[in-house]
Amino acid sequence: MIGVLKGLVQTWKTHWRKPVTVQYPDERLPLQPRYMGFPGLIWDQAIGEPFCTGCQVCMRYCPTQCMYVTMQDNPKQAAGESKRRKIVETFTIDISRCISCAICVEVCNFDAIEMTHAHERAGYYPDVVPDLPQLLKMSEDFRAQRGQKPARETRDVL
Amino acid sequence: MITERRLDTVDMHINVGPQHPATHGVFRMVLRVDGERIVDCVPYIGYLHRGFEKLAENEEFQEVIIHLDRTDYIAQFNNEFCYLMAVEKLLGVKPPERAEYARIILAELNRIVSHLMFYGAFGGDAGAITPFLYAFRERERLQRLFESVSGARLMHFYFRAGGLKEDLPEGFLEEVRRILPVLKQGIDECDTLLTENEVFLSRTVGIGAISAQEAIDYGCTGPILRACGVREDVRRSDPYSLYPTLDFDVPVGKKGDTFDRYLVRVQEMRESIRIVEQCLDRIPEGPFRTPIPRYPHYRVDPGEVYVHTENPRGDYGIYLISRGGVQPFRVKLRSPCFCNLMALPAMLRDAYVADAVMVLGSLDIVLGEVDR
Ligand code: SF4
Ligand code: SF4
Numbered sequence: 001m002i003g004v005l006k007g008l009v010q011t012w013k014t015h016w017r018k019p020v021t022v023q024y025p026d027e028r029l030p031l032q033p034r035y036m037g038f039p040g041l042i043w044d045q046a047i048g049e050p051f052c053t054g055c056q057v058c059m060r061y062c063p064t065q066c067m068y069v070t071m072q073d074n075p076k077q078a079a080g081e082s083k084r085r086k087i088v089e090t091f092t093i094d095i096s097r098c099i100s101c102a103i104c105v106e107v108c109n110f111d112a113i114e115m116t117h118a119h120e121r122a123g124y125y126p127d128v129v130p131d132l133p134q135l136l137k138m139s140e141d142f143r144a145q146r147g148q149k150p151a152r153e154t155r156d157v158l
Numbered sequence: 159m160i161t162e163r164r165l166d167t168v169d170m171h172i173n174v175g176p177q178h179p180a181t182h183g184v185f186r187m188v189l190r191v192d193g194e195r196i197v198d199c200v201p202y203i204g205y206l207h208r209g210f211e212k213l214a215e216n217e218e219f220q221e222v223i224i225h226l227d228r229t230d231y232i233a234q235f236n237n238e239f240c241y242l243m244a245v246e247k248l249l250g251v252k253p254p255e256r257a258e259y260a261r262i263i264l265a266e267l268n269r270i271v272s273h274l275m276f277y278g279a280f281g282g283d284a285g286a287i288t289p290f291l292y293a294f295r296e297r298e299r300l301q302r303l304f305e306s307v308s309g310a311r312l313m314h315f316y317f318r319a320g321g322l323k324e325d326l327p328e329g330f331l332e333e334v335r336r337i338l339p340v341l342k343q344g345i346d347e348c349d350t351l352l353t354e355n356e357v358f359l360s361r362t363v364g365i366g367a368i369s370a371q372e373a374i375d376y377g378c379t380g381p382i383l384r385a386c387g388v389r390e391d392v393r394r395s396d397p398y399s400l401y402p403t404l405d406f407d408v409p410v411g412k413k414g415d416t417f418d419r420y421l422v423r424v425q426e427m428r429e430s431i432r433i434v435e436q437c438l439d440r441i442p443e444g445p446f447r448t449p450i451p452r453y454p455h456y457r458v459d460p461g462e463v464y465v466h467t468e469n470p471r472g473d474y475g476i477y478l479i480s481r482g483g484v485q486p487f488r489v490k491l492r493s494p495c496f497c498n499l500m501a502l503p504a505m506l507r508d509a510y511v512a513d514a515v516m517v518l519g520s521l522d523i524v525l526g527e528v529d530r
Contacts, residue, residue: 003354012393020295022220032302034327063217063224076196101224101315106454115309 010043036102037119038095040139041132042112047082050072050136051112054088058104058113066097067104091135095121116142169197172511176205179517182279185526187502194510199503203496206529212521213230213486214489219245219319220454222489226315228490230527232275235261235268235304238317238468239406241489243398244478245319248458253447257321258400258442263334264307264316264429266437270341271300272470273423276522277348283519284361289351296344299337321447335438336453345427362417367516373414374497375506377497380472382521386414392468406433415512416520423501423522426470448512455484471495471522477499510512 006044020077022029054071072089076082102115121128130138175186184205185344190198210229226237241260246253253261274293274446281289294500301311306327308316317325352358368376370386384389393401407423411418458480466475472494479488500519505517 001356002358003359007351007355010347014292020298031303032306032309034307034309035305052332061218061221062223098267098311099224100310102309103221103224106220146319 002143005154007041007079010039013145015098033118035117035119036100036115037117038091038100038115038121039102039113039135039139040090040116040118040137040142041091041135042114042139043136046142047084049076049084050088050132051110052088052091052108053084053109053110054091055109057107057109060102061107063101063103064099066094068092088132091132092129093135114139116141117145118142142154162355164225167192168351173437174514177183182523184226185518185528186219187514187518187523189506189511190192191511192514196506196509196511196514199475199506199514201499201502203499203525204527206525208530210530211489211491214486216309216485218455218484219486220456221459222342222486223317224296224313224315227315228526229493229530230469230471230474230495230524231312233268233272233470234266234312234522235317236272236467238314239265239399240465240467240474241476241478242317242319243467244476245302245458247465249319249450249456250462251320253321253448254445255400255442256444257446259437259447260326261317262400262404263437264304265442266433267300267303267334269430269470270345270427271297271304272522273427274300274348274417274468276423277352277420278320280308280356280516280522281352281517283515284352284358286352286355286358286522289348292344292348292351294347296341296414297338299341299344303330303333304334304507318454320450320453325446331438331441334434338435338452342428342431345424345431349424353421359417361516362420363415363519365411365416366509366512367413367415368482368501368505369414372504373501376501378501379494379497380417380464380469381426382498382501384408385411385418385422392466392473396466396476399463407428416516419520419522442445457482457484458486469494469502471524471527472498476499489528493527493530495521495525495528499523499528 042051054069056069059067059069069091070089071086074082074084076088077085104113105115118138169190169192172189174189175181176184186202187201189196210225212226223238223241226241227234229309231239274297304314305311308314308329336456370388371388373383381498387410388407389410392410406429409422411422459478460481460482464475464477466473472492475492477490478486481487505512510518
């Protein structure tokens with residue numbers, strides 16, 4: 001009996017502690033700065049084109065083979081505005097298969113891709129395959145959000 | 159006149175799993191029972207087979223790490239640790255001291271996470287839901303720490319050949335220091351909740367016991383073997399990394415029953431905290447990775463190496479063969495759960511059907527590792 005009572009005292013004490021859970025859709029725990037969601041493509045502000053040259057290195061190393069990249073001649077290079085000879089034409093990532101491993105980020109020679117904080121992307125088939133403009137927007141949103149404060153700071157609670 | 163007549167009974171087969179909440183994954187066992195007593199048990203595995211060993215042959219040394227995360231998916235840092243020590247041995251590089259300490263800190267914290275997971279699930283098996291919530295509250299603190307280090311909550315992919323992916327985040331060590339006393343208190347609370355609880359004791363003491371000799375014969379390692387009273391720990395018997403310089407005990411049980419397996423794990427959590435405390439005092443500043451030519455597509459000289467480490471579940475071994483180039487020729491995994499699981503029929507012999515779930519829970523299997 002003693003052991004059971006000791007346990008009861010413990011649960012009674014815990015009853016008065018601050019809860020560590022949050023009411024999810026209304027409150028969210030802050031993501032850690034290094035959090036890896038789905039990859040997005042970075043926009044080169046200086047020139048006005050993506051950093052990505054469409055070299056397909058990430059596509060080759062992606063363990064789930066969920067990327068599809070094609071390359072084209074850079075029209076801006078012909079016009080003398082950019083030094084990149086080749087530029088990405090199409091870029092899709094099937095994020096229903098992406099495992100957020102960041103291998104694509106690690107192998108990219110042009111630092112053109114980064115792990116954003118986008119993670120709540122459940123949906124039906126065509127919606128989970130972002131194309132080039134959407135991937136660029138993911139990265140843009142991520143960069144815009146970084147200064148944002150979380151809904152509730154729970155670091156002290158946890 | 160009454161004549162004595164023997165009643166002929168037929169053994170019955172009971173199928174448990176593969177999708178059963180008590181099997182902690184996709185695992186199936188067929189129990190042959192005589193009334194309430196188990197006569198025989200046949201475990202069926204392979205439902206989670208993903209061909210890790212074959213996949214590894216077609217990928218670069220660096221990429222194989224992500225599959226290691228997915229073998230024992232509750233102790234990811236420990237798995238990466240083992241594999242990378244094998245790769246580093248073949249490469250002939252040594253990680254800097256900061257990386258070594260960081261690895262030990264993360265691996266030991268991961269051991270606590272894994273044992274907390276066991277604690278919660280085991281309480282659940284015994285019919286107690288509260289321990290599960292307590293354990294997960296404590297586990298969540300560590301999961302958030304891991305997220306701040308590696309960016310992922312479960313599949314970390316953080317250790318690299320020659321060190322770490324990137325340096326530990328700023329304020330990480332202070333955060334660990336802050337959390338350790340809270341964690342200690344949490345473990346004590348968990349301890350109070352179950353260890354002396356009479357209902358829990360009656361469900362665990364003396365159930366599913368095997369002798370030390372039997373455990374050794376089956377190739378059991380880790381807490382299963384230590385619960386039988388054998389003081390065997392790879393960190394002590396075949397020390398690796400900086401473990402020889404660290405001071406910690408190897409807790410052992412007496413009878414090798416379900417309760418001892420539980421108790422050994424609870425004590426191991428405390429020892430892990432001791433190790434982390436020592437590492438926090440000693441971890442130096444400095445580089446976090448030894449440069450390797452052509453990283454991350456490094457070439458590895460031909461050779462064979464076998465490295466084993468003490469995972470939360472036992473002796474985790476990697477046998478790595480390289481024939482030169484960027485891809486391994488063969489990666490063989492010595493899975494502790496697989497060997498521990500094979501002792502299940504011996505443990506279940508003559509036990510009651512209701513105890514089968516407890517004994518299986520006390521093995522703390524992770525099917526991802528059993529089936530690779
Ligand atoms: S993201 Fe990087 S690796 Fe992938 S195609 Fe673009 S430039 Fe090449
Ligand atoms: S994060 Fe991993 S799985 Fe996802 S696109 Fe990049 S390489 Fe592929």
